[in-house]
Amino acid sequence: MIDPPPPHWLSLPEPGAACAVIAEIAQAHDGSLGQAHAYIDCAARAGAHAVKFQTHIASAESTAAEPWRVKFSKQDATRYDYWRRMEFSPEQWAGLKTHADEMGLIFLSSPFSGEAVELLRRLDMAAWKVASGELTNLPMIREMTRDGRPIMLSSGMSPLSEIDAAVEVVRAAGSPFATFQCTTRYPSPPEAIGLNVLDELRARYGSAVGLSDHSGTIYPALAASAAHAIEIVEVHLTMTRELFGPDVVASVTPAELRQIVDGTRFIDRMRAAPLDKSTLDPSVAGMRDIFLKSVVAARDLKAGSVVTREDLGLKKPGAGIPAAEVDTLVGRRLAHDVTRDAALKHEDFSAS
Missing domain, CATH: 3.90.1210.10 (Antifreeze-like/N-acetylneuraminic acid synthase C-terminal domain)
Structure with missing residues (x-):
């Protein structure tokens, strides 16, 4: 096992830094606070550097007219009902943050409304993560920049022009940022991963770059780390592929997350130690x-x-x-x- 200390996230990893691995929990807890805490333990055991949730406040982000992406739930009549069931109270979110801190994990959660931003701000998170569907929500991104914390921008639903606009808001505020290649397909097939975009994002914005992967495999994370020297990998985590939920097919298991962590550490060490074949080792x-x-x-x-x-x-x-x-x-x-x-x-x- 190769487990260096977690990166210092008061400023995002600089380009060329060792790759950090985020375990994305999202709604894998299915509204169960106990399961949410169990996922923190699971991510820590697998060696992740950070654990990320999604903070939904149904009345602030959605209406009853919101359609289902996939009609998977047998107990929620509408998508709005589902978001309500995914809510935790401010005290419960604080408990999750404390648990992550105790396990040596960086706690992150993507907000989906201004109210969620305020709730998470009170938790003193190390950084903000903007979900792909919120990249054009420039007022919310502008509100995130108010405290100067680093911001990670996911791009799964946006062309470059929309990424440009979000980056402009962040740069104007002087906040450190990273840009993520993301394909919002669950699961993402190999031809949709877009590893080439990583180099384009780095060249265009001069920022650290990340891959938010929905393939449900270990391969894109390791390929991106080896070929493109990315600074951050984010993958969905599921306890087992037998579980219920819309993201299970796009998630990795704990054993696979461990492989990603160990693999990226191994790759970082390889890249940091070039050999001179002109002389004898x-x-x-x-x-x-x-x-x-x-x-x-x-x-x-x-x-x-x-x-x-x-x-x-x-x-x-x-x-x-x-x-x-x-x-x-x-x-x-x-x-x-x-x-x-x-x-x-x-x-x-x-x-x-």
């Missing part, structure tokens, strides 16, 4: 004699013999004349008797 110098081959006598040879190629073999260990020099020995005369399999040395040959 000191760590393998002691193994050369064991693995490399030397020139040996292929049979017993008498002093005065002129060596032919058939007289010479190549065998381990590599403490004698290197195998690469075998042809330079052909035609030379032996200075003394040599037994079969003896590693030849330059002093075994006459000077002339």
